[in-house]
Amino acid sequence: MYLNKNKLHYDGIMIHNLSNDTIKLKWSLVSIDTIPGSYFDFCASGDCYLGIPATGSFPNMNPLDSGWAKMHFWTGNITGTCKAVLYVYELGNSENGDTLTYYLHVTEPNTVAEAKTSVVFSVYPNPANNNICIRMPAETIYRYYVYDITGKEVISEKGKGNCNVPLGTLVNGLYVLSVKDSSGKVQTKKFRAER
Known part of the structure; x- marks a missing residue:
């Protein structure tokens, strides 16, 4: 290790x-x-x-x-x-x-009056062939990132509500999907690309 x-x-x-x-x-x-x-x-x-x-x-x-x-x-x-x-x-x-x-x-206080709550999302299918779907509440605005196992960002786009993410030329393997909502909260899920 x-x-x-x-x-x-x-x-x-x-x-x-x-x-x-x-x-x-x-x-x-x-x-x-x-x-x-x-x-x-x-x-x-x-x-x-x-x-x-x-x-x-x-x-x-x-x-x-x-x-x-x-x-x-x-x-x-x-x-x-x-x-x-x-x-x-x-x-x-x-x-x-x-x-x-x-x-x-x-060094500076946070001026937000109440704690931010994160938006829960799901991703399917997993494993995925040509695309994955991010399932979010309809009006949720967010940015999503896909990282390979080396930590390299391979996809970065904006999304709103449910979103279809084309996997393009990603090779077979494990990836991390990170979703950052408009309040700044970040959540991650793993998925596998299998072609």
């Missing part, structure tokens, strides 16, 4: 499986220090959680596959510094791991 902590991937850290075996990664929350009224949310290769669970697992990583760890931070009308520390390790080999430390320094 190799954690590329110097290269950000969509506001996260890339994790590469350089072995010839499928690996299962876990994490343990070491510590969290937040400003009152703020919180972190954690995403592990597309599996996202409200808050940071004390422990959890990443999806299996096949040989030469990549994943990512991403942290979202939500704050109210406050300033200060927040910190979250996770230990990421290989299942059955806790010595083969690394510590991820996320810092956020808030």
Whole structure:
């Protein structure tokens, strides 16, 4: 396992499986220090959680596959510094791991009076041949992004309501679909292209 902590991937850290075996990664929350009224949310290769669970697992990583760890931070009308520390390790080999430390320094209060709620979306079919459909409420305006397993953005478009996304010349493989709604909330889902 190799954690590329110097290269950000969509506001996260890339994790590469350089072995010839499928690996299962876990994490343990070491510590969290937040400003009152703020919180972190954690995403592990597309599996996202409200808050940071004390422990959890990443999806299996096949040989030469990549994943990512991403942290979202939500704050109210406050300033200060927040910190979250996770230990990421290989299942059955806790010595083969690394510590991820996320810092956020808030210098200006957020002027939004109430918390933003995210719009839930679905994507189908999965696996997909020529296109995928993003299902959203009719008047929802958003931007969607498709990333390959290396973190490269391969599609970026605007959408409104239900949306048909042509997959064009995407090769077979796993992709991450990220949807950012007009309030700035981002949600992700994985899908597989099979032609």
